[in-house]
Amino acid sequence: MRHLRDSGDRYAISTVVRATYEWYLRTEKLRRLPATVVADACETSGFPHRRRILEPSPAQQMWDHATGTPPRWGRLIITLRLLSTDDPTDHQLLPAVLTSAWNAKSEHLRQTALAKAMECVSTAADTTRERMCSALEQCITDAMALTGGILEVLTAYRGMGPLNTHDMIRAEIEAILDAPEDPKAWTSAKCAVVMTFEDEDLHGPYFDVIDALEPAEFLRLHVMAARSDALPYDRAWIIGAILDHFDPADAEARAVLQEAVLTMDWDSVFEDETVGAHLIAVRGWAALAQELPAAADTPQAYGHQTWRIVDELLFALVRGTDPTHPRLLALWDELLAHCASTTADVWSHLKDAADVEFEECELSTHQQLLENWSDQVRRLLHWAVGNPEDLQATFTTGPVYEHRQGFVEDLAILGNKDTVVLLQRCLDDTETGDAAVTAIRAIKRRLRWR
DSSP states (O other), X not given: OHHHHHTTOTTHHHHHHHHHHOTTSGGGTTSOOHHHHHHHHHHHTTOSSXXXXXXXXXXXXXXXXOOSSSOOHHHHHHHHHHOOTTOHHHHHHHHHHHHHHHHTTOHHHHHHHHHHHHHHGGGOOHHHHHHHHHHHHHHHTTOGGGXXXXXXXXXXXXXXXXXXXXXXXXXXXXXXHTOTTOHHHHHHHHHHHHGGGSOHHHHOOHHHHHHTSOHHHHHHHHHHHHHOOSOOTTHHHHHHHHHHTOXXXXXXXXXXXXXXXXXXXXXXXXXXXXXXXXXXXHHHHHTTOXXXXXXXXXXXXXXXXXXXXXXXXXXXXXXXXXXXXXHHHHHHHHHHHHOHHHHHHHHHHHHHTHHHHHTTSSSOHHHHHHHHOHHHHHHHHHHHHHOHHHHHHHOOSSOHHHHHHHHHHHHHHHOOHHHHHHHHTTTTOTTTHHHHHHHHHHHHHHHTOO
């Protein structure tokens, strides 16, 4: 980290953290620490086949490499990733490793330890189960934020039944639906619908109960969930569920959908959910109306006008408007001439939200814009790659270098000979040089140009 700072890296802390823990991100493939590559190899060595049981086991060897001091984080994470779910010897290590990971007071280590414990539960012997229950009970008092995860693992090791029965969940939902205007009931509705993603053996059959609701009840429950300000995750999925059961005569459902079209919660830490929910709502509105709802006279947030133009473009595509229509081309001209920087920011948001949005539609907005207006998108990306300082002044989505790499990746798909000339000027750039080399090669292959 000191070396990065001394060399002028403006994101030294973020770079080290991401290179250590976020090895799976496409933008970090060439920035991973060597130790992280080793840890990744440890975790994936058993796929797609079972890892061969060795004597002594790799996890045991790592754990027995005592230093006379509490285990360091690196040794703990490698041991956890080497632990085999099929090796009884490794199971005997698990309680001690879990306790040491907890005592290290690292949330990342604690979550990794809980995940490994859950992987081993089905093959653990009775004696290991007893020791794990004792270790997990000790952990509860020292990790309020992870209490739910601990209880889930503890329940699995104890072999307990679910906390809620079918009848209990049905009664819970009926009580929620009886208070449609109560904000507390909205939060309860949100909790109920997100429980469909949780372990049924622990929490009970929430999915089965909610899936069996009458269409009007299902819609009402999800509308109430969408009105809650609590638990900002899964909002995109909830908006999608509302659209799947939408009743044009339901004024509250229509109001929630309109709210999702007109506003975006930029205070949420789950920005991809915020963007995904908004885009899904715009698509849904296109099936109900011939135009978007009227925007507020006063801009709501940074980039408000840019987002509105992008919404108009998406709305037109969903409605079947010809992409070459003069009105749509004029909207692109406005984006490129007057708000290129904020449009580049929006483009990054669209790319980041593509996976969330893809769950509810065949093509993401990012992909649709790229395919229908390739010339305009190329001009935007040319500007973004060539003007990093202007991006730095306005970007809201994190370190600019990550997004510049994403722009270069998109240019590998869209680029022409002018793109190659632009990217050649980036070859010595520490932030985009590697991505530029890959993109230039891809463009030349596509154009069959040497």
